[in-house]
Amino acid sequence: MKPLTWGIGLLVLAALAIMPFFVTSYIVSFTIQTFMWVALAGSWNLISGFTGYVSFGHVAFFGTGAYTGALLISKAGWPWLPAGLAGSVTAAALALLIGYPCLRLKGPYFAIAMLGLNEVVRALISYFEDFTGGGSGISLPPILSIEPVYYAMGLSAVSVTLLTYVIITSQFGLRLLSIREDEIAAEAMGINTARLKLYAFLLSAVFPGIVGGFYAWYASHIEPLGTFPLLTTITMIIMCLFGGKGTVWGPVLGAVLLSVFQELVWARFLFVHQALFGALIVAVVLLLPKGILGVLQERYRLPRAI
Amino acid sequence: MGPCWKVRVRELLALLTALAVVLIGQAGTVGAQAGKPILIGASISMTGTYAKLGNYTRDGYLLCAKEVNDQGGLLGRKIEFVIYDDRSDPPTAIKLYEKLITEDKVELVMGPYSSPITNAASTVSEKHRKIMVASLAATTSIWERGYKYLFMTISPAEVYMEGLIELAAERGLKTVAIINEDTLFSKAAAKGAADLARKKGMRVVLHEAYPKGTTDFSALLIKMKALNPDVIVAGSYFDDAVATTRQMKELDVNPKMFGVTVGGDVPDFGKQLGKTAEYVYGSTQWADNIPYPGAKEFVQNYKKMFNREFSYHAPAAYGACQVFAEAIRRANSLDPDKIREQLLRLKMTTAFGDYQVDARGFQIAHKMVLLQWQEGKRVTVWPPQLSDGKSIYPTPPWNQRR
Numbered sequence: 001m002k003p004l005t006w007g008i009g010l011l012v013l014a015a016l017a018i019m020p021f022f023v024t025s026y027i028v029s030f031t032i033q034t035f036m037w038v039a040l041a042g043s044w045n046l047i048s049g050f051t052g053y054v055s056f057g058h059v060a061f062f063g064t065g066a067y068t069g070a071l072l073i074s075k076a077g078w079p080w081l082p083a084g085l086a087g088s089v090t091a092a093a094l095a096l097l098i099g100y101p102c103l104r105l106k107g108p109y110f111a112i113a114m115l116g117l118n119e120v121v122r123a124l125i126s127y128f129e130d131f132t133g134g135g136s137g138i139s140l141p142p143i144l145s146i147e148p149v150y151y152a153m154g155l156s157a158v159s160v161t162l163l164t165y166v167i168i169t170s171q172f173g174l175r176l177l178s179i180r181e182d183e184i185a186a187e188a189m190g191i192n193t194a195r196l197k198l199y200a201f202l203l204s205a206v207f208p209g210i211v212g213g214f215y216a217w218y219a220s221h222i223e224p225l226g227t228f229p230l231l232t233t234i235t236m237i238i239m240c241l242f243g244g245k246g247t248v249w250g251p252v253l254g255a256v257l258l259s260v261f262q263e264l265v266w267a268r269f270l271f272v273h274q275a276l277f278g279a280l281i282v283a284v285v286l287l288l289p290k291g292i293l294g295v296l297q298e299r300y301r302l303p304r305a306i
Numbered sequence: 307m308g309p310c311w312k313v314r315v316r317e318l319l320a321l322l323t324a325l326a327v328v329l330i331g332q333a334g335t336v337g338a339q340a341g342k343p344i345l346i347g348a349s350i351s352m353t354g355t356y357a358k359l360g361n362y363t364r365d366g367y368l369l370c371a372k373e374v375n376d377q378g379g380l381l382g383r384k385i386e387f388v389i390y391d392d393r394s395d396p397p398t399a400i401k402l403y404e405k406l407i408t409e410d411k412v413e414l415v416m417g418p419y420s421s422p423i424t425n426a427a428s429t430v431s432e433k434h435r436k437i438m439v440a441s442l443a444a445t446t447s448i449w450e451r452g453y454k455y456l457f458m459t460i461s462p463a464e465v466y467m468e469g470l471i472e473l474a475a476e477r478g479l480k481t482v483a484i485i486n487e488d489t490l491f492s493k494a495a496a497k498g499a500a501d502l503a504r505k506k507g508m509r510v511v512l513h514e515a516y517p518k519g520t521t522d523f524s525a526l527l528i529k530m531k532a533l534n535p536d537v538i539v540a541g542s543y544f545d546d547a548v549a550t551t552r553q554m555k556e557l558d559v560n561p562k563m564f565g566v567t568v569g570g571d572v573p574d575f576g577k578q579l580g581k582t583a584e585y586v587y588g589s590t591q592w593a594d595n596i597p598y599p600g601a602k603e604f605v606q607n608y609k610k611m612f613n614r615e616f617s618y619h620a621p622a623a624y625g626a627c628q629v630f631a632e633a634i635r636r637a638n639s640l641d642p643d644k645i646r647e648q649l650l651r652l653k654m655t656t657a658f659g660d661y662q663v664d665a666r667g668f669q670i671a672h673k674m675v676l677l678q679w680q681e682g683k684r685v686t687v688w689p690p691q692l693s694d695g696k697s698i699y700p701t702p703p704w705n706q707r708r
Contacts (some may be wrong), residue, residue, distance in 0.1 A: 135488030
């Protein structure tokens with residue numbers, strides 16, 4: 001990246017860092033949720049945007065992280081920050097468990113397996129009632145100040161974006177992209193595709209686990225139905241596609257634009273906002289299949305690592 | 307990419323621009339309402355899973371505001387509700403209460419619809435030291451978190467089946483089987499029924515949960531048929547209540563009493579099941595034939611204002627708002643600590659029934675009623691002082707019905 005780009009990036013970060021001191025807690029709360037979406041869409045991008053393996057169950061990692069965080073806070077008395085970070089461990093463990101066998105599947109089978117994973121994790125959490133509270137969920141102590149969560153979520157979002165940049169500019173990233181373009185050719189060139197896919201998958205599970213843990217603290221109550229909705233996975237996919245999959249800034253752009261869009265539309269057009277959102281999704285898929293950045297890249301010869 | 311791309315992208319941009327213009331145009335109209343009236347904020351599920359019941363909740367608030375204003379308002383000022391849609395989503399409700407309190411600067415807030423959303427939203431009101439009169443949250447655990455400014459106005463989930471268990475115990479029944487949907491409210495209701503039954507010396511022979519969205523209850527029902535319990539309790543919502551009842555008939559399961567927690571109280575239960583609904587017990591927070599003061603007027607005014615049928619959620623929201631208004635009148639101030647003091651001390655009966663809370667803000671006076679479907683009508687059969695009929699006992703076996 002050029003020094004100018006770095007300069008602008010640092011300026012934006014600095015502005016975001018001091019923002020909570022100047023705005024209402026509504027804006028802070030809204031930004032927390034936007035950060036969360038940036039981290040989630042960016043994480044989905046790491047596996048699905050780079051390798052082309054569509055994960056329809058990414059919310060499973062988010063939910064696992066949320067339950068890890070909530071259990072550590074409520075049962076073990078951990079402070080929320082380490083409890084949230086610990087979500088990454090369980091999410092990565094789950095990714096290893098499911099990714100090792102399933103990433104050998106090619107084509108749509110991986111997507112279907114992931115869809116199943118989400119249901120299985122949810123059912124297990126509902127079943128082990130004594131430990132997880134079952135359908136009643138887990139209540140956490142009230143959160144007195146949301147600013148710390150703002151910084152934690154913000155750092156997660158920044159980390160995912162930085163990680164994506166590091167990957168896309170590395171050989172690892174190139175190999176992942178070669179899997180997306182033609183997996184058999186990649187294998188023929190000596191790339192251990194199964195192992196690389198697993199690495200990408202593990203990385204893509206870590207941050208949903210962390211933001212899941214922070215989310216549990218922020219929402220102060222979690223239960224299986226609200227923590228594992230398919231809609232969350234779909235939203236991360238849409239955000240990533242809208243901005244541009246396989247790019248650094250695509251998920252960020254998609255998450256920010258769609259969050260703002262939803263916030264404005266839903267507040268003003270109560271009964272048509274879902275229809276408008278749906279129309280937008282259709283428009284993106286039909287008109288911008290490569291996302292905003294994908295189209296810009298093609299037209300203006302932008303660098304690959306954007 | 308050929309030239310057709312350029313056109314398409316341009317069209318999309320034009321569409322987005324048009325949309326943006328509309329949005330910015332709309333933005334000016336919100337927030338212009340500062341000034342005289344007391345603003346009361348609430349988020350309501352107007353879209354999403356809870357939309358139907360959420361809208362009744364909103365109706366209740368609006369009707370209450372109209373009546374309070376017709377009587378001269380509060381502390382000499384009119385009141386006005388600022389209501390947003392939370393899409394039946396707890397994190398959205400969190401965001402909205404932040405918006406209501408910090409941007410719209412509402413002076414008071416009232417609760418949203420449903421326990422999960424109240425659970426989440428109350429963290430915001432508590433943080434900002436705003437009283438929240440939670441008109442439609444029935445889950446006890448919400449009041450076990452030590453919140454200072456959160457008040458409950460409806461009966462808790464645990465007592466939903468109190469009437470059924472009372473009646474069963476009076477008749478000397480000994481065994482009860484309980485099934486429930488595995489969600490916050492239904493679970494609490496089922497557990498409450500089990501505890502009450504044990505307290506009355508009955509034996510709980512089965513207590514099992516099924517996941518939300520279950521449509522086939524035959525495995526559970528066959529198990530129950532083998533145990534042949536005197537009483538069957540279903541901790542249900544509407545769809546599962548209907549399905550369970552229908553499948554009990556198909557499988558010829560014959561308890562002496564069968565009751566459902568939620569679902570049995572709505573007119574559609576009888577419409578969908580027809581004669582199969584006969585003798586089924588349902589519980590409800592409120593019924594329009596209970597002679598609470600102002601209940602008749604409420605029904606008339608509701609029909610006049612909204613011109614449609616409603617469920618208990620409307621009077622519950624209305625009653626909660628009346629309680630809040632009364633506490634503010636007595637406190638003669640909008641100071642949260644002064645209102646809190648009055649809400650803790652207040653005993654009153656609204657069109658929705660009795661209000662009194664303990665030191666946690668937890669409801670202790672409001673009574674659930676038990677109804678039974680008789681000849682296609684809902685007859686209130688418990689508690690005796692609010693009843694307009696007697697329960698028909700025992701429920702005849704399916705093969706002996708007309």
